[in-house]
Amino acid sequence: MDQPALNTLLEGLIHTWENEVVEFKQADNDYPTNKIGEYFSALSNEANLRGLERAWLVFGVSNKTRGVVGTSYREDSERLHSLKQQVAQTTEPSVTFRNIHELQHTGGRVLLFEIPAAPRGIPIAWKGHYHARAGESLGSLGLDKQDEIRQQTLAQDWSAQLVPAASLADLDEAALHKARDAFAQKYANRFSGEEVMGWPLSTFLDRARITQNGKITRTALLLLGKAESAWHLSPYPAQMTWKLEGIERAYQHFAPPFLLTTSQLYQRIRNIQLRLLPQDELLPVEVSKYDQKIVLEALHNCIAHQDYMRNGRVVLIEQPDRLVFENEGSFYEGVPGDYLEGNRIPRRYRNPFLAQAMAELNMIDTMGYGIHDMFARQARRYLPMPDYDLGESGAVRLTIYGGVVNPAYSRLLIQQTDLPLADVLALDRVQKQLPIPDEAVTRLKRAGLIEGRKPRFYVSASVAKATASKADYIRTRAQDDEFYAKLVIDYLYQFGQANRAEIDKLLIDKLSDALTLEQKQRKIGNLLTKLRRRKRILNTGSRGKPEWKLAE
Known part of the structure; x- marks a missing residue:
């Protein structure tokens, strides 16, 4: 606002x-x-x-x-x-x-x-x-x-329903041990590991929001249940499936406890090292084909947001150059793009009881950071951004790339590691021949990062050429307030005092070109107020005609 x-x-x-x-x-x-x-x-x-x-x-x-x-x-x-x-x-x-x-x-x-x-x-x-x-x-x-x-939500929340026929004996010992360890790590500032390990089992499960008053829930069976106890959830299939497509074909089904079997599924993925060759260099950059944290984040999100009442399973399809995750149910709160900046906090969950339990066990967060982190980590690995396909089938499909789409894109990310995520997202759309907003076109062209004419843009093949235009690009990006504050302090130290017109002249051209003149003047006023309140400068003139000096 x-x-x-x-x-x-x-x-x-x-x-x-x-x-x-x-x-x-x-x-x-x-x-x-x-x-x-x-x-x-x-x-x-x-x-x-x-x-x-x-x-x-x-x-x-x-x-x-x-x-x-x-x-x-x-x-x-x-x-x-x-x-x-x-x-x-x-x-x-x-x-x-x-x-x-x-x-x-x-x-x-x-x-x-x-x-x-x-x-x-x-x-x-x-x-x-x-x-x-x-x-x-x-x-x-x-x-x-x-x-x-x-x-x-208990009445509508599938994951919160009690399973009267199930008991603590239906829970897997290894999963329970890992759950205690994960809970202890999450709350290390409140409880010692020995204290958590010493709690009675029913006490721990209630505190971890997995059971209700010691009674087994569907969430408990999904995350911690023995594979042979999954029948308690019938007719709902508590199952994840890994499927390999390509020259070789294979598949494997994974039952609860999902706290353990998501890692087992990850181990089935063929995760070789990729060698990316930067511009004008002989030594390649090596990255793993898939990042474990990204894969598990995506898989855990599928489990947390699956619509279990549609009687489907979570599916991970491994193709030669990508992973495709599928879970039943539409995207529940907003759209994926809402979460790219990491500022959107979801207000609702399809399975709130399950989501809270997974958060207690450090499997997911409930702040909406997961999608942002997946995209940011993929950018740091110089690979294409993930793609969401919400389709019309009532399922969500997420694609994680494990290979290069356009070498110019990857080389550019290697060369310019300080690109904002918004620019990386726009460049990714360009390499996939998808449209981008006009303001992004202007910004990327000014920086020399893309070439061509609408609608056929492409990532610049010459990083050196892009680097020559960095000055124009930097002018659209705001600096830290301390940068501008130092300019003011240095000016006053050099010349003793300055009126508002002189300070405007000092800073206007150095502020981001993305701001209007009015916004620049307002920012300068806020900066001077901040320096005055911090007692670094003082006004020896009037409010209408200030004369700024360094405070003693």
Whole structure:
């Protein structure tokens, strides 16, 4: 959201004032992270219970005056946004802010933390404790509210249903040992490995969200069940199939426990080393044909999102130059492109009980990072990007490439390892002869990365030629705020003082060409405000005609 939109949002929140899904704090730079986590848990849970998409924690507004007073909380942008990772590490399941909005209000700096509602059926805990709101007060999430959230999907969630005929004896000992080990690693900051290994089995399974009050669920049989106990799930086939296509043909079926057999399936894939030859070099770059983390991420996603009521199996087809993953059911929350930047957090799951259990065992995350990580890792291996085919069959097909489509693309990635993922995605579409947006065409042509005319573009065969145009390309990319801050500090050190016009002249041409003049001027104003609040510079003039000097 831009600044006017944020200002309108803030006015609306102040007008309705605090309630179960909105909290205001003045907050100084030392506001405790633990308190933020407690509010995150409470506001997220309350948003879920009220059927809302988000809740808000706002810094820089006084509870006494109900007006903007500004906040000094984490004025450094990098440190501010590191809070996302801190929250993700300590919430259960792992979630974090959808966004942190910074508003430069006339009354001071305001931070609006956008908190996603807890997923249906899954309450959010902070450091193992569930929090809630009672009006404007922070408290514990009572058992009645916990049950209300957990019951949201139990009736519809195939994976949460109990299997009365099954018992703990139907679970595989090796899988149970690995599950405890995975859980202990995930929560190493809370429990020692010895403590987790010492819990009674029923206690561990309940804490790992695999059973319900010690009773066996379909999730427990899928992840930890013995192969000979899979009949409990009939007529639903609990099965993964590996199929080899090409000159040689073979196949193998894999039954539970999926916690173990996904790795066994991976071992069947023929994973040789590929030799990629960079431009004008004699020594090749070697990469494995398939990355284990990518393959297991894709396979675990198939298990988590499979529509088991369609009575199908998860299939992995190995072709000479690619892997094709298939699972029953449409893409459940949004489309794959929503998750490429790693910012989208899924709100719903087809199998929420199964998804939460897999997250507890470190098989998947529930933050929507999986797709982004698969694409980023494939780019770092200089190979084509994965392809999703949602089709019309009600199934999802994911293709992971294990070979080069266009040598120019791979050579370019080897030569320019700092390309943003958005540019790599566009180049990948070009090599596959797929259309790309006009703005991407302009950006890539300016950088010399593609050639040709619409609609027939192709990746530039000459990396050297592309390198000659790097200066134009770099001008469209924003630098870190500290880069611009150093220019201002150096200028003031050299010349003693500067007015706003002189600082504009210093920075305007150095800011990203992707910004309009108005956006550049606003960014410079925000930068000066930040430096003033950090007491690195001071204004010896008036507000209308500032004269900036270095602070003593």
